[in-house]
Amino acid sequence: MSPTxxxxxxxxxxxxSNEEERMHIHVIKDKIEAKFxxxxxxxxxxxxDFSQHEINKIQSxxxxxxxxxxxxxQLHIGGRIDD
Numbered sequence: 001m002s003p004t005x006x007x008x009x010x011x012x013x014x015x016x017s018n019e020e021e022r023m024h025i026h027v028i029k030d031k032i033e034a035k036f037x038x039x040x041x042x043x044x045x046x047x048x049d050f051s052q053h054e055i056n057k058i059q060s061x062x063x064x065x066x067x068x069x070x071x072x073x074q075l076h077i078g079g080r081i082d083d
């Protein structure tokens with residue numbers, strides 16, 4: 001199951017279960033998907049078919065909510081939050 005943790009400006013931000021351990025968030029809009037690392041800093045892991053302009057917009061959103069996404073990732077994947 002992959003819950004949506006945020007919907008912003010037409011983008012859905014999701015975390016997939018049973019993936020790699022490095023914290024990341026998937027971003028979906030109109031069947032296009034990108035992936036952003038959340039650690040050690042926010043950066044694009046995969047940009048899909050999004051334009052660079054859209055990737056820049058998405059990255060700004062991910063940076064704004066990065067701490068929230070990290071906490072949600074820890075809860076979703078491990079059932080706990082590290083301080």
